[in-house]
Structures are given as C-alpha cells and as structure tokens.
Amino acid sequence: MLDxxxxxxxxSNTVGNRLxxxxxxxxxxxxxxxxxxxxxxxxxxGCGEALGAxxxxxxAMRATGGQLMIANATGCLEVFSTPYPESAWRxxxxxxLFGNAAAVxxxxxxxxxxxxxxxxxxxxxxxxxxxxxxxTTDIGFGPLSGMFERNxxxxxxxxxxxxxxxxxxxxxxxxPPAARTATTQLVGAEPGNDWGKGKNVPLIxxxxxxxxxxxxxxxxxxxxxxxxxKAMSFHxxxxxxxxxxxxxxxxxxxxxxxxxARLAMESGFYPIFEAEYGKIxxxxxxxxxxxxxxxxxxxxxxxxxxxxxxxxxxxxxxxAMCDDNIKSxxxxxxxxxxxxxxxxxxxxxxxxx
Amino acid sequence: xxxxxxxxxxxxxAVALCRPGAICAYPISPQTHIVENLGKMVKTGQLQDCEFxxxxxxxxxxxxxxxxxxxxxxxxxxxASQGLLFMTEGIYNAAGLGLPIVxxxxxxxxxxxxxxxxxxxxxxxxxxxxWLQLFCESNQDALDTHIMAFxxxxxxxxxxxxxxxxxxLTHAFExxxxxxQEQVDQFLPAYEPREFLDPKEPISMGAMVGPEAFTELxxxxxxxxxxxxxxxxxxxxxxxxxxGHHSGGLLDCYNCENADVKLIIMGSTVGTxxxxxxxxKAQGINAGVISLKAFRPFPYDEIRxxxxxxxxxxxxxxxxxxxxxxxxxxxxxxxxxGKDTNIYTxxxxxxxxxxxxxTIKGIVxxxxxxxxxxxLTWFDVDSKVINSYLKDAEGITLPEGPLPESVLLDTLQKxxx
Numbered sequence: 001m002l003d004x005x006x007x008x009x010x011x012s013n014t015v016g017n018r019l020x021x022x023x024x025x026x027x028x029x030x031x032x033x034x035x036x037x038x039x040x041x042x043x044x045x046g047c048g049e050a051l052g053a054x055x056x057x058x059x060a061m062r063a064t065g066g067q068l069m070i071a072n073a074t075g076c077l078e079v080f081s082t083p084y085p086e087s088a089w090r091x092x093x094x095x096x097l098f099g100n101a102a103a104v105x106x107x108x109x110x111x112x113x114x115x116x117x118x119x120x121x122x123x124x125x126x127x128x129x130x131x132x133x134x135x136t137t138d139i140g141f142g143p144l145s146g147m148f149e150r151n152x153x154x155x156x157x158x159x160x161x162x163x164x165x166x167x168x169x170x171x172x173x174x175x176p177p178a179a180r181t182a183t184t185q186l187v188g189a190e191p192g193n194d195w196g197k198g199k200n201v202p203l204i205x206x207x208x209x210x211x212x213x214x215x216x217x218x219x220x221x222x223x224x225x226x227x228x229x230k231a232m233s234f235h236x237x238x239x240x241x242x243x244x245x246x247x248x249x250x251x252x253x254x255x256x257x258x259x260x261a262r263l264a265m266e267s268g269f270y271p272i273f274e275a276e277y278g279k280i281x282x283x284x285x286x287x288x289x290x291x292x293x294x295x296x297x298x299x300x301x302x303x304x305x306x307x308x309x310x311x312x313x314x315x316x317x318x319x320a321m322c323d324d325n326i327k328s329x330x331x332x333x334x335x336x337x338x339x340x341x342x343x344x345x346x347x348x349x350x351x352x353x
Numbered sequence: 354x355x356x357x358x359x360x361x362x363x364x365x366x367a368v369a370l371c372r373p374g375a376i377c378a379y380p381i382s383p384q385t386h387i388v389e390n391l392g393k394m395v396k397t398g399q400l401q402d403c404e405f406x407x408x409x410x411x412x413x414x415x416x417x418x419x420x421x422x423x424x425x426x427x428x429x430x431x432x433a434s435q436g437l438l439f440m441t442e443g444i445y446n447a448a449g450l451g452l453p454i455v456x457x458x459x460x461x462x463x464x465x466x467x468x469x470x471x472x473x474x475x476x477x478x479x480x481x482x483x484w485l486q487l488f489c490e491s492n493q494d495a496l497d498t499h500i501m502a503f504x505x506x507x508x509x510x511x512x513x514x515x516x517x518x519x520x521x522l523t524h525a526f527e528x529x530x531x532x533x534q535e536q537v538d539q540f541l542p543a544y545e546p547r548e549f550l551d552p553k554e555p556i557s558m559g560a561m562v563g564p565e566a567f568t569e570l571x572x573x574x575x576x577x578x579x580x581x582x583x584x585x586x587x588x589x590x591x592x593x594x595x596x597g598h599h600s601g602g603l604l605d606c607y608n609c610e611n612a613d614v615k616l617i618i619m620g621s622t623v624g625t626x627x628x629x630x631x632x633x634k635a636q637g638i639n640a641g642v643i644s645l646k647a648f649r650p651f652p653y654d655e656i657r658x659x660x661x662x663x664x665x666x667x668x669x670x671x672x673x674x675x676x677x678x679x680x681x682x683x684x685x686x687x688x689x690x691g692k693d694t695n696i697y698t699x700x701x702x703x704x705x706x707x708x709x710x711x712t713i714k715g716i717v718x719x720x721x722x723x724x725x726x727x728x729l730t731w732f733d734v735d736s737k738v739i740n741s742y743l744k745d746a747e748g749i750t751l752p753e754g755p756l757p758e759s760v761l762l763d764t765l766q767k768x769x770x
Contacts, residue, residue: 069550071420072559079561087557092550094423096446100416103408107375107420107428108550110404114374114426120402120404125552143416146409 013256026222027058034061034090038066041088042080046254048244048261049077049132049159052218056157056242057128059225061091063232064126069108070094073101073131073140076166077159094135099139102147105129105154113153126232130157133174134164136241137201143262144201151236155228158201161246169249173199176269177321177348178314180301181249191304195317200343205239206278207340212238214274218245219262225282227274243270250298263295266320271329280340286331292322320353354531360492360522361386363529364431364457367496369400371503371536372544374426377406377417379438382469383519384459388431411436414514415443415456416670422452424560425501425549431457434475438463441479444512448483450559451572453506453513455499456484460620460671461519462704466706469519473619474672476516477648477680483574485513485581486649487601490623492517492527497592497600498646500532504541504588509581511574513647516648518621520705532596540595578650585647603652605644606659608634612641612740614665614720617656617685622669622708629713645681656688665695667720668712671702678729678758697725699732699755706733719755727757 043050062335069092072078079096081088096104109127116124129147131140136158147154163181164170172179176218177195180186184193205213211234216224224242231238241318246260247254265284266272269292272284281347293315305315321344326332328341347353356363356575366386368376370718376395378388395405408414414430421428425665432440437458447454458476462468476486487502495517502513517523532540548556562570582603589601607623608630609615618626623644630640643659645652659665666689671678679698686696700717712733719732720724743749749764 067552069424070553082557082560084560084566085563087560089557090555092552092555093557094420094550095557095561096416096419096423096449096450097442098414100419100443103413103416104420104423106406106413107377107417107422108424109420110375110406110417111424111426111428111549114402114404115424117373142410143413146413149409150406202493252654338559 024222026055026225027062028055028221032067034058036061036086036090037081038090040086042074042083043146044248044254046247047076048218048246048257049161051082051257052244053077054157054226055218055221056223056228056240058090059228060126060128060155060232064215066091067123067125069112069125071096071101071104071108071127071129072240073099073129073135074166075132075135075296077130077132079166098135100143101129101131101135101140102142102154102156105156106147106150106152109153121317126155127153128155128157130159132165133158133160133162134172137173137199145208148205148210148237148239151210153235155231155238155240157240159244160241161244161249163246165246165249173197174201178302178305180251181305186304192301196345200345200347202239202241203340203343206275209278210235210239211235212274212276214240215243215270215272216240216266217243217261217270217272219258219265220284223272230274247273249301251303252298256298260295260298262303263290263298266290267292267295268326268331271294271325271331273329276346278294278327278340280337283329283331283336286326289332292319294344317353321347324353354533356373356531357526357528359386360495360525360527362390363492363531364499364517364523364761365390365533367499368429368455369394370532371427371500371532371541372402373429374403374544375406375418375421375428376403377408377414377428377430378581379408379414379432380412380437381411381433383461383523384431384433384436384457386523387457387459399524410549411440412443415440415447418454418456419426419443419450422447422454423450423550424552425546427451427544427604428454429456430454431459433459434461434463434469437475438673439477441482444479444484445730447512448626451510451577453503453510455502455506455513455515456741457499458514458516459519459523460516469703471519471521472671472703472705473516476514477672479514480649480680482513483578484649485511485578486648487513487515488619488648489515489517489522489648490605490621490644490646492522492525493529494600495522496531497572497596497598497737498536500541501588501592501601505581505585507544507590509577510547511577511581516620521621530598536595540592560706577656581650582647582652601646603647604659605641605646608639608643609641609643609659612663613639614667614712614717615641615643615660615663616716617643617645617666617668617681619648619681620671622671622702622711622713624758625708625710626669626713629710630717632710633714633717638721651684653684653688659691660694663694665697665720667697667699667716667725668729669708669716670698670700672730673698673700682728695725696728698729700729701731701733708733727759729758731756
C-alpha cells in the first residue's frame with residue numbers, strides 16, 4: 001500500500017502520518033497517547049525541547065506501563081512546564097537544582113527499589129533524569145559521570161540545543177564552533193564560538209561502558225521513540241542526547257525546527273547512532289546528503305558564514321567536520337563502525353580539520 | 354545496651370536503629386567513621402531495606418538524599434566543613450522542598466587555611482539555610498539526638514542537621530547506652546511520607562515560584578520552623594520517657610541557680626565547662642552553664658528564662674562573623690531585649706584549639722573581675738603569632754592575653770590616619 005503513494009513523506013517515518021499503517025505510527029499518533037507533558041505549558045513557538053520531551057517521555061511511559069518518575073534539571077523545560085501553581089506534567093516529577101538531576105534521579109531509583117522491596121511489590125517505578133545541554137555537559141557533568149560510573153538505574157536524557165537558552169543563549173560546552181551565542185558574539189577576527197573547544201558527551205558516556213547510549217533528533221521522532229523504548233528495556237545507567245533546535249537561540253524560523261534538525265542529520269553535522277556497552281550498534285544513515293551550508297543558512301547564529309563578508313575557510317572547516325562525521329560514523333555506507341570514532345573536537349585541536 | 358565505643362560507631366548504630374532507606378556519603382574528615390560503619394551495616398545485612406551509595410561529591414550526596422527523600426524513604430547523610438559548603442546549594446533546596454532528611458555535621462573549621470579540626474564555622478555558615486540545627490554536648494547526647502532528629506524532621510516537615518564536634522566527639526571512645534530496636538520502633542514509627550513521588554498519585558515538586566507567592570511560601574516555611582520549638586520539646590519528652598536518657602531538648606542548664614555568671618555554650622565544650630564550674634564552686638565561685646542545643650530554630654524565650662536575672666552572660670563561641678561579631682551574640686541580645694544584662698562573647702577554640710578547663714575558668718574570672726570591656730573578645734589568643742607578622746609588616750605589637758575587639762581596632766589608627 002505504501003509503495004503506491006508517491007509523496008516523499010510516506011517513505012519516511014513521519015510521525016502521525018495517517019497514511020502509514022498503524023504499526024508504523026508513533027505513540028503520538030494514537031488517540032490514547034499518554035500526553036505526559038500536556039498542553040498549556042509556556043514553551044516558545046517551535047520549541048524543539050518541548051517536542052522532544054513530549055515524544056521521549058510518552059514513549060517511556062508506554063514502555064514502563066506508566067510506572068515512571070522524572071528528575072528535571074533547572075532550565076527551559078523546567079521553567080516553562082511548572083510555573084507555580086500549575087504543572088504540565090502528568091507523572092511524578094521533581095525539580096531540584098541545575099546541576100544535580102542525575103543524582104536526584106539516582107536517589108529516586110533507590111527509593112523506588114527500597115519501597116517496592118518492603119511492600120513485596122515486583123513492579124518498581126523507573127526513573128528518567130533530564131536536562132538541557134548546560135545542565136548536562138557542564139554544571140551537571142560530575143553527578144552525571146557519577147551516576148554512569150555507579151550504573152544507577154536511571155535513563156538520563158539531554159535535550160541538546162547547544163547553548164544556555166534559558167538564561168539568554170550563552171555558550172555551553174555543547175555549542176559548536178563558529179556559532180553565535182551571547183558570550184561568543186559575531187565580532188573580532190574569529191567571530192562566534194572558538195574552535196577546538198567543547199566535549200562530546202555521547203562518546204564520554206560510552207567510555208563509561210554503560211548499557212545504552214544514543215543520539216536522536218526531533219527530525220526523526222519515530223527513531224527517538226524507538227531509542228527511548230530501547231533504553232527502557234535496559235537496567236542501569238543509560239544516556240540519550242536529543243538534538244532539539246531552539247528557534248530563539250539559533251535564530252531560525254519557529255516553523256523550521258524540524259527542517260533544521262533534519263538538515264543537521266542529513267549533512268552529517270549531528271551523527272545519530274546508538275551504542276550498547278561502549279560499542280556502536282546502529283547508525284542512522286543519511287538519506288539525502290545535504291551540504292552543511294543548507295543547515296547553516298537557516299540560522300542567524302551562523303549569519304557570518306553566508307553573504308559577501310563570509311569567510312569561506314570557516315565554512316570549509318565546518319564542512320570538513322561534517323565530512324569527518326560521515327566518514328567515521330559511516331553515515332552514507334552500509335557499515336557500523338567497529339571502533340569508536342574520535343571526538344571531532346580532537347580533529348579541531350590537532351588542526352586536522 | 355551499654356557499649357564502650359567510638360562516637361562515630363554510636364551514631365551509625367543510632368541511625369541504623371531508625372531504619373533509613375537510603376544512606377549516601379562522600380568521605381570527609383571527621384565524618385568518615387560514621388558512614389564507614391553504616392556502609393558495613395548495609396553490606397552485612399544488619400541494616401535491611403536500605404541502600405548505601407558511595408557518590409562522587411557532597412553535592413551529589415545531598416542530591417541523592419533529596420531524590421531518595423522525595424521518593425519516599427528515610428534519607429541520611431553526613432558531612433563536615435568543605436563538604437558542607439560544597440553541598441550548600443542542595444542544603445537550601447532540601448529545606449525549600451520540605452524534605453525530612455537527617456544529616457550529621459561533624460563540625461570542623463573551614464579553609465583557607467585548610468584545617469581539619471573542630472570549630473563551628475561550618476555548621477553556622479548554614480544558619481539561614483532553613484534546616485533545623487541541633488547541637489550535641491556528648492556522644493550520648495549525639496546518639497540520642499540523631500534518633501530524635503528523624504522524628505522531629507518528619508513531624509515538622511523540614512530537614513535536620515545534627516551538629517557534633519569533629520574528632521572531640523566523633524573519634525572519642527566513651528560508654529554509650531544504645532536504646533533497643535523495640536524502644537526506637539516504639540518511639541519512631543515506620544516511615545509514612547506526607548507526600549512523595551508515586552506513579553499512583555503523580556505530583557510535581559519544585560515548581561518555579563514568582564513574586565506573586567514567594568513571600569508567602571517563605572512565611573509558611575518560617576511557620577514550620579517556629580512550630581518546631583514545641584515539637585522538639587514534646588519529642589524530647591517522649592524520648593526521655595521511653596529511654597530514660599537525659600538528652601536533646603532546646604537547651605539544658607547546669608549549676609544555673611543563683612549563678613553570678615552564666616556561660617552559653619554549644620557542643621562538646623559544655624562537658625569541659627561543667628567540670629570547670631564544679632571546680633570553681635569549690636573555690637566559692639558560682640558560675641552556670643547553659644548548653645544551647647537548638648540553634649535553629651533559636652529558642653529566644655527559653656534563653657531569656659534560662660538567663661533570668663543573672664547580670665553577666667558570656668557566650669563561648671567557636672566561630673564569628675567577619676566584619677561583624679559573634680554569631681550567637683545577636684540572638685542572645687534579642688532574647689534579653691529590655692533587660693540590662695551584660696552579654697559578652699568570648700571567641701575561642703577556633704580550628705581545633707583546645708578549650709581547656711583553665712580556659713573556661715579564665716573566662717569566668719575575667720568576667721567576674723569586670724575585665725570584659727567589649728562585646729567581643731578573642732579569648733585564647735597567642736599574641737606572639739600575630740606579632741611575629743604585624744611587627745615586621747606594620748610595626749604593631751599586641752599585648753599578651755585576651756584580645757578585645759577595641760584593641761584590634763586601635764591597631765588600625767595608623768591606617769585610618
């Protein structure tokens with residue numbers, strides 16, 4: 001049936017597309033979806049984080065039969081979902097601090113286990129800890145690494161929009177090179193964020209040897225749901241990092257969130273893969289390879305890379321970064337990398353790109 | 354049961370008797386022996402239905418405790434000094450969330466200069482954190498106070514810090530009387546959290562509150578704190594009836610009837626002071642000791658009653674506030690509003706300098722001789738150490754003996770001129 005329809009969308013995993021047969025539809029396409037993050041919250045138009053969180057948490061709710069609790073780091077997601085006395089969350093949810101979501105999650109998991117054991121209940125509620133890239137890769141990194149190392153039974157989800165959006169778009173260690181933020185402005189000889197800085201937390205998570213690590217994108221929500229469900233099939237520490245464009249911070253149209261996210265995948269800018277126990281097990285292949293310029297030109301944070309004054313060397317360097325991702329993750333081929341790729345930051349620092 | 358054991362082991366045994374569900378710790382002297390013992394008890398199975406987590410920092414120790422408490426089990430941790438400061442963000446957060454966590458602070462000085470020995474600058478730095486802060490004068494008092502702390506925390510709906518002097522108590526071997534499990538179970542019922550994260554009845558904790566309600570929530574928090582005063586009194590009474598131990602309470606008075614001078618002291622110095630005033634009594638000098646147990650909430654009325662009409666009061670403080678004065682002094686002054694009591698602070702015992710019987714007797718005599726001229730005096734000062742620096746640097750020499758703040762101010766005349 002699907003083959004008969006010529007629309008590009010029908011061959012994709014476009015979520016909620018009613019032309020898809022029911023088994024291929026996303027959780028969100030179902031009329032009895034959990035709606036764990038319900039409407040009425042105060043996210044901006046086109047918020048990638050709200051979209052990612054809704055799909056991720058609903059998928060986890062389904063995977064756990066509703067036996068789920070969340071520890072949320074300070075950040076946009078926390079602020080827009082729980083302005084006192086309202087809450088958009090329809091599951092047990094706690095916000096404690098900016099940097100401690102992983103540790104609070106570990107504590108919740110202990111409590112859930114101890115309570116269930118005492119009550120003779122085999123059904124132990126599961127725990128997700130979540131935060132933005134700042135709360136994850138910077139201020140919460142110590143507790144995150146501790147949670148990984150102890151193999152606490154927590155899935156940590158990082159909604160990566162590549163800067164501190166809640167405080168007004170400041171640079172984090174997840175901000176890509178040359179990107180404009182309020183603390184890496186488009187001024188001086190090398191406008192935007194510095195090259196050779198930042199860290200690759202999915203690879204660092206894998207180096208802990210934890211059961212499951214994945215990257216995902218709001219441009220492939222079916223894949224995101226699959227990865228969350230997969231993560232919930234493991235016990236122990238797990239990590240999923242989802243690329244969630246921020247129209248406000250990236251300077252893109254609020255209607256282009258998914259497009260921009262898709263171009264990040266299709267250009268090799270943001271490799272989408274999964275790994276078990278430190279070894280890559282699957283890679284989401286590029287369907288229609290795009291030059292990175294197509295990704296960059298939709299965003300004002302890269303405004304200096306297009307137009308007459310643009311430095312073609314910087315553009316070439318970003319393209320080289322994407323090309324290296326394509327090569328090392330084999331984003332165009334049929335293989336799954338045998339060895340874990342080197343963080344792209346290493347290539348920047350050693351001037352290989 | 355009577356045992357001759359280290360204070361830290363006594364505390365561990367007391368905490369275990371309270372049936373916690375989560376114990377989380379990061380090592381820092383002098384707290385280590387407490388959590389080492391608890392870790393062992395969980396591993397051997399002596400302490401059942403409890404998990405022990407070794408975490409990567411005090412910040413996470415407090416955060417795991419927050420998660421465990423929010424998840425509906427009794428949560429315990431212990432720290433000191435730098436560790437307490439490192440978890441400070443979580444400390445304030447736990448109080449704001451109203452989580453009844455119990456934490457031991459094995460009180461120790463804060464660096465720089467780094468110093469592992471006892472004073473009260475760590476615990477008192479958390480004065481405004483919203484935690485109840487209970488000080489202990491002996492290991493028996495500390496052991497009992499921990500058991501009471503769980504009940505107080507759970508009834509009030511706020512976390513409790515049990516402050517015991519590092520090394521002086523934690524590492525001292527003494528005879529301790531441990532209540533039986535039956536006695537503790539009778540005193541402290543199985544934990545029933547008021548509210549916790551439960552998929553059956555989902556709640557959101559830790560919402561963002563703006564100016565429209567923030568003040569009101571703070572007042573409600575203050576109300577809980579004030580409610581804690583009668584609760585501490587009642588819980589202490591219940592505990593004493595069950596165990597026969599004379600521990601805890603808001604404060605305790607020793608030899609206070611008709612005393613010519615009263616000392617207000619927190620922590621292990623109380624024991625030294627009791628011996629010292631006994632010796633003074635034999636010399637015909639009548640001094641009383643007020644052992645202040647509850648620092649937060651501060652028992653203003655009880656302090657006023659305990660001081661009564663005594664003319665002279667010296668607060669022995671093991672910390673002070675830079676650029677200001679003692680930390681207890683303003684509280685005692687407030688308690689004595691409208692009375693012409695002379696209230697002095699003698700700062701001593703900083704960074705582990707021993708407060709000896711002679712120090713206490715010296716303070717009493719200094720007071721009765723009318724030698725306390727300022728509100729604050731650094732009492733146990735070795736002027737030689739200061740002079741060895743100041744003489745070369747600024748040509749200033751301080752006199753020997755207790756150093757009143759006015760003398761220190763006088764040394765600044767040249768700077769002012």
